[in-house]
Amino acid sequence: MDNTLLARLQPLRQRIDDIDDQILQLLNERARAAQAIGDIKKEFDVDGPVLKPEREADIIRSLQARNHGPFTAEAIDAVWTQIISTCRGLESVLTVAYLGPQGSFSEQAAFEHFGHAIEPVRCDSFDEVFRAVEAGQADVGVVPVENSTEGAVNRTLDLLLNSPLKIIGERSIKIHHNLLTKSGTMDGVTRIVAHPQALAQCRDWLTRHYPNIKLDAAASNSEAARMAANDPTVAAIAGDHAAHAWELQAVASGIQDDPQNRTRFLAVGKIETLPTGDDQTSIILAVPNRAGAVYTMLAPLAGNGVSMTRFESRPARTGQWEYYFYVDMLGHRNDPKVAKALGELKKEVAFFKELGSYPRQ
Numbered sequence: 001m002d003n004t005l006l007a008r009l010q011p012l013r014q015r016i017d018d019i020d021d022q023i024l025q026l027l028n029e030r031a032r033a034a035q036a037i038g039d040i041k042k043e044f045d046v047d048g049p050v051l052k053p054e055r056e057a058d059i060i061r062s063l064q065a066r067n068h069g070p071f072t073a074e075a076i077d078a079v080w081t082q083i084i085s086t087c088r089g090l091e092s093v094l095t096v097a098y099l100g101p102q103g104s105f106s107e108q109a110a111f112e113h114f115g116h117a118i119e120p121v122r123c124d125s126f127d128e129v130f131r132a133v134e135a136g137q138a139d140v141g142v143v144p145v146e147n148s149t150e151g152a153v154n155r156t157l158d159l160l161l162n163s164p165l166k167i168i169g170e171r172s173i174k175i176h177h178n179l180l181t182k183s184g185t186m187d188g189v190t191r192i193v194a195h196p197q198a199l200a201q202c203r204d205w206l207t208r209h210y211p212n213i214k215l216d217a218a219a220s221n222s223e224a225a226r227m228a229a230n231d232p233t234v235a236a237i238a239g240d241h242a243a244h245a246w247e248l249q250a251v252a253s254g255i256q257d258d259p260q261n262r263t264r265f266l267a268v269g270k271i272e273t274l275p276t277g278d279d280q281t282s283i284i285l286a287v288p289n290r291a292g293a294v295y296t297m298l299a300p301l302a303g304n305g306v307s308m309t310r311f312e313s314r315p316a317r318t319g320q321w322e323y324y325f326y327v328d329m330l331g332h333r334n335d336p337k338v339a340k341a342l343g344e345l346k347k348e349v350a351f352f353k354e355l356g357s358y359p360r361q
């Protein structure tokens with residue numbers, strides 16, 4: 001390297017080394033403070049949860065609010081999620097249940113939300129994720145709830161209806177699909193395998209490029225990737241993490257019909273999440289099947305100035321054209337406006353279930 005170039009880089013690199021030393025010292029001080037918090041928590045409640053979603057959201061948001069850059073808000077989220085994850089792990093390791101072998105989008109969402117210092121509980125279905133958390137085999141679960149191309153993930157909605165678990169957080173991630181094989185070509189491939197949601201998200205692309213190939217459903221995209229890794233007649237649709245985990249090559253990448261394709265995941269658990277000042281509340285409602293019932297059902301929200309952010313319906317399976325309505329609104333259930341709206345709403349409906357209040361992403 002040119003000597004003058006080196007001479008100019010050297011002091012800056014020295015500066016970075018000094019800063020890294022300070023960061024390291026501060027990270028260890030932070031870790032010791034978290035360990036002390038963990039000891040106090042144990043003193044008061046041995047089996048109580050270490051995870052405090054509202055505190056984690058507060059820390060990251062207030063750093064983002066005070067930040068003047070050039071470090072970006074997204075970088076603050078990623079770096080501090082990992083710092084907090086490590087500190088939390090020193091108090092007690094968080095076990096997280098989610099769908100799929102290594103490399104699934106659920107795993108990516110779990111890492112982006114809770115950091116990497118977690119112990120995975122990998123499940124074969126969304127039902128198993130709920131069961132694992134309900135049975136105490138995992139502290140929390142991460143499940144997809146809606147996709148920007150395909151809409152609601154119906155199985156998750158049905159499980160939320162019947163589960164005692166609460167929603168404790170949300171995380172939306174970009175979903176980028178690839179067509180993957182062991183060789184990186186389609187030679188000898190007789191079928192394309194993926195989770196039905198992924199097949200649906202890539203429907204137009206598949207029709208255009210492989211109109212005659214057999215499409216098969218797998219329990220997860222990472223399961224499809226595992227199959228492709230072991231069988232040269234299989235091509236999988238899966239994300240970059242799965243490609244990496246199963247050492248597959250891309251025949252084509254970014255094959256989702258919508259380049260902005262995103263999936264929103266929910267974190268579910270048994271803990272109660274306190275207000276942060278920027279929260280969302282999710283509920284399920286049902287009303288008798290008569291004219292104007294849905295309008296009346298929602299009137300308390302508008303009447304109390306509570307904004308509805310999502311409205312989804314699922315058949316109640318009574319054969320009577322009755323539905324469960326899944327409603328998200330801004331605010332925490334302890335906020336006076338939300339509490340009043342929920343109180344009024346309960347009186348109007350035939351069925352009411354609170355799914356939880358949690359920090360907005």
Ligand SMILES: O=C(O)C(=O)C[C@]1(C(=O)O)C=C[C@@H](O)C=C1
Nearest residue numbers: 034037050051052055084087088
């Ligand atoms: O403040 C706490 O209760 C902590 O345990 C510390 C800490 C952190 O590292 O900042 C870690 C885990 C909790 O979920 C929240 C915050």
